[in-house]
Amino acid sequence: MKLDTVELFQNAGYTVPVEGEIDFSDVDYYGDRPFRTARVTGKAENKGGIVTLRLDVSLDVETHCARCLKPLAFEQKAKVRETLVKRSEETDDASESYTVVDGRSLDLYDVVLSAVLLDIDMVFLCREDCKGLCPVCGADLNEGMCDCGKKDQEDR
Ligand SMILES: [Zn+2]
Ligand SMILES: [Zn+2]
Structure with a gap:
């Protein structure tokens, strides 16, 4: 042009x-x-x-x-x-x-x-507060916590 x-x-x-x-x-x-x-x-x-x-x-x-x-x-x-x-x-x-x-x-x-x-x-x-993917299982953390995250909390 x-x-x-x-x-x-x-x-x-x-x-x-x-x-x-x-x-x-x-x-x-x-x-x-x-x-x-x-x-x-x-x-x-x-x-x-x-x-x-x-x-x-x-x-x-x-x-x-x-x-x-x-x-x-x-x-x-x-x-x-x-x-x-x-x-x-x-x-x-x-x-x-x-x-x-x-x-x-x-x-x-x-x-x-x-x-x-x-x-x-x-x-x-995709949005400013995008939570990204779980580094362990690859789950989309915007759609909720994956089992890896849950396990972390149970251990605490
Ligand atoms: Zn995103
Ligand atoms: Zn995970």
Whole structure:
């Protein structure tokens, strides 16, 4: 998914709507590939010579709970709020956050992926207080205590 930036940089007041989908199923995330399709909507806008990119991202994630291993599917939201500058206009001002556009268009893949990775959890849980699996028998402790746990209590 590419954003054509030629006219955008040339014309103050110019707005380009952005709408589409990006497939992130090849992305390796801590040894897993949990990402699916991201829906991207928003716009790029030239306001008085300053070009900004504002996108709302909704990414389908399919993974499993890190504790109980139950399959898990959810939508991860993210926002892109970037100022775009042409390669030739790049400055050394490190205090400004901007995306440098090389050539005539910007590939939104990296921009959207960085926004997602900024917001997404490192570990996915089915719920915050998931009790996980019994290390001895593998029973799902969310569904009640297994016999190993009961035995522990009887011994006490
Ligand atoms: Zn769980
Ligand atoms: Zn057990």
